[in-house]
Amino acid sequence: MPSPSLDLKQLPHPDAGAAALDPRPSGSRPPSPQAATRWRVNMSSTRTHGPGSGLPPATTHAWREQRGSPDDPETYLAANPPAPKTDYIRVLGALLKLYNDGHATKRKLISFKTKGDRQRFLVSFFRELRRHTPYKNLDPRQLAGRHIQHMIGRWQDRGLSTATVHNYLSFLRTFAGWLGKHGMVREPEFYVGKDSPLAHRSQNAVEDKSWTAKNVDIAAKVAEVTAFDQWVGLQLELCAEFAVRPKEARHFRPHEAVIPREAANVREAAVFPDCETFVRVSHGTKGGRPRDIPLATASQRALIERLKRLVRPGKFVGNPDHTALQAQHRFYYVVRKFGISKKELGVVAHGLRHQKVNDVFSEESGGPSPVRGANGRPPLDEEARKRAAHLLGHSRLQVTNCYLGSAAALPKHVGSAERAGSEEAA
Numbered sequence: 001m002p003s004p005s006l007d008l009k010q011l012p013h014p015d016a017g018a019a020a021l022d023p024r025p026s027g028s029r030p031p032s033p034q035a036a037t038r039w040r041v042n043m044s045s046t047r048t049h050g051p052g053s054g055l056p057p058a059t060t061h062a063w064r065e066q067r068g069s070p071d072d073p074e075t076y077l078a079a080n081p082p083a084p085k086t087d088y089i090r091v092l093g094a095l096l097k098l099y100n101d102g103h104a105t106k107r108k109l110i111s112f113k114t115k116g117d118r119q120r121f122l123v124s125f126f127r128e129l130r131r132h133t134p135y136k137n138l139d140p141r142q143l144a145g146r147h148i149q150h151m152i153g154r155w156q157d158r159g160l161s162t163a164t165v166h167n168y169l170s171f172l173r174t175f176a177g178w179l180g181k182h183g184m185v186r187e188p189e190f191y192v193g194k195d196s197p198l199a200h201r202s203q204n205a206v207e208d209k210s211w212t213a214k215n216v217d218i219a220a221k222v223a224e225v226t227a228f229d230q231w232v233g234l235q236l237e238l239c240a241e242f243a244v245r246p247k248e249a250r251h252f253r254p255h256e257a258v259i260p261r262e263a264a265n266v267r268e269a270a271v272f273p274d275c276e277t278f279v280r281v282s283h284g285t286k287g288g289r290p291r292d293i294p295l296a297t298a299s300q301r302a303l304i305e306r307l308k309r310l311v312r313p314g315k316f317v318g319n320p321d322h323t324a325l326q327a328q329h330r331f332y333y334v335v336r337k338f339g340i341s342k343k344e345l346g347v348v349a350h351g352l353r354h355q356k357v358n359d360v361f362s363e364e365s366g367g368p369s370p371v372r373g374a375n376g377r378p379p380l381d382e383e384a385r386k387r388a389a390h391l392l393g394h395s396r397l398q399v400t401n402c403y404l405g406s407a408a409a410l411p412k413h414v415g416s417a418e419r420a421g422s423e424e425a426a
Contacts (some may be wrong), residue, residue, distance in 0.1 A: 024144050035160070054089040055123065056097045058116035073097045077141075084137035088126055091140050095172040106196050111286070121171045125151065141179055145186075148172060151207040152191045156198070165192075166201045204397070204406040210355035214346040218355070225338050228318055231318045231327075234307065238317065239349060241300050243391050244281055245348045251284030252317045254307035258295060266293040271390045279304065282391075284318070291393040331382035357388050358401045370405030377407050377416040 052375035065072040073094035080086050100115050102108070122140075129135050133150055148169075155165055166188060173185040189199040211218050219242055227234025230297075238249035257279045261269055264278040268291065272278075275294040295301060311317055318327045339345045361369050364387060368377030377383065385400045392399060 003156055011316060024063075029350065054087070055093040055119060056100070058100075058112060058155055060112070081285070082139040083140045084139070086139050088130065088138070089123070089141055090163060092126065094323055095140065097176075099178040099369045102224060104170075104177065118171050118174065122175060124170075125172070128154070140175075143172075143176065143179065143184075144186060148185060149191055156192065162188075162198050162201050167418040168382065169243065189266050204401045205371050205403060206405065208348070208358065208369075209351045209403075211347045211351050211353065215370075216345055216347050218352070220342070221338065225334060225340075229330070229334050230310075232237070234303075234310070234317050234332055235331060236335075236349065236352065237303055239352035240331070240356060241297075241303050242281070243353045243360075244293075245284070245286075247328070248281050249325060250316065250318055250331060251324070253283060253314065254304055254308075254311055254317065255313045257281070264292040265290070268294075268390055270293075271387055283392065289393065291390070293391060353392070354403050357392060357400075360391060361385070361388050363399075369403075370407055370410060374405075374407070374410060374416065375409045381407055 017098070033356065065210065068075055070076075076094050080091070083287065093249070096119055099233065100118055102348060103110050126138070127141055129147060129151060130138055132154075133147075135147055152165070160168075169185055169188060176182065176184045181214070186199075189196075192198045201351070211221070222233055222236050222240070225236060234251040235246065235252075238244055238252055239246060241335070257280050259280050261276050261278065264280075268278065269275075272294045275296060277295040278292035279295050279300075280290055280292050282288075295304070307317060312320065316327075319330070322330060335341070335349055340349060342348060358369050358372060361384050362372070363383035365380045366376045366380035367381075382397070385397050385404070388400045388404065389395060389397055392403070394400075
């Protein structure tokens with residue numbers, strides 16, 4: 001016998017228990033605890049985070065509900081058109097469930113991190129808009145340009161950075177696209193003026209974010225961390241030796257990582273023609289894109305051998321009893337405990353990636369990078385940047401500006417052979 005339809009407005013409080021949440025007729029089999037939890041997560045609007053938030057989970061893909069069912073987001077939105085008294089958290093939850101899995105402009109899925117960042121921002125944005133501005137009863141579907149302008153004024157008063165404001169506008173631009181309001185969210189210059197420091201975001205590094213730039217002894221600090229937690233110490237060593245991201249280090253599987261040149265990606269093999277052995281990084285990468293890093297130094301080989309002795313075949317570098325989320329929390333707890341933060345030492349774990357890329361660039365280009373005080377372009381600037389880009393897992397040279405700084409304003413380096421030729425011609 002089919003279950004009767006359930007009116008969203010008649011749902012009990014999420015803490016009322018499994019029996020109260022059961023939409024079935026009395027006398028039928030009670031729901032499982034998992035089913036009750038699912039109803040609480042999907043339908044409640046009494047809280048804005050955690051179980052019973054009215055928001056879909058950001059660390060997994062949203063449930064696909066049966067079309068026309070009471071908890072189908074399209075059904076809820078159709079039954080509750082924009083109005084002052086609508087539950088804005090439920091409205092956001094329905095929109096997030098419909099659209100938050102997808103990329104803003106491309107036909108592909110996005111990472112759980114991006115999903116979580118979008119969700120947290122949108123909830124915070126509309127909460128602040130409703131509580132601290134004249135727009136007390138705004139339904140998220142009624143978002144307009146005047147609301148964005150008002151919030152940007154508040155962001156300016158709070159002194160938010162240029163990068164943060166640009167990221168927030170990007171989230172709002174995506175959200176407006178979900179509503180069919182393409183083009184409503186303008187470029188930052190429109191809101192703050194072309195002369196404002198918030199108008200233009202620079203992708204070029206202007207300071208060296210390496211650990212040595214802040215006078216941090218890498219070996220000594222890693223040794224301190226290792227004495228407290230060997231797994232976090234090993235993860236930091238991976239970041240320092242291979243320029244991997246912290247997440248990639250936590251997901252690294254050493255027993256399957258080392259590959260011969262014949263098995264390496266064709267692009268990486270072409271960029272590093274002298275390398276016969278590579279390390280494949282495929283777990284935890286951005287977009288799931290694998291990359292092959294040259295295994296070129298004795299310290300790199302020694303680290304891989306140590307990892308193979310400590311990590312069981314098929315396992316990742318970390319406590320085998322931890323989940324990926326637990327490993328992440330442990331990593332950041334430990335590094336903060338030992339002062340690896342902007343507030344204390346002025347460096348973060350990602351700075352080891354900057355360290356390695358800048359060191360490799362200096363060795364291969366014949367001179368320091370712009371962020372390390374270069375007064376001219378090194379002789380092999382372009383070739384070294386190409387290698388640096390592939391080491392970072394990118395193919396565009398422009399990405400290296402975020403780590404090395406831009407060489408566009410630097411004079412071209414004149415080598416000794418060029419200088420001698422020019423003198424003879426004169």
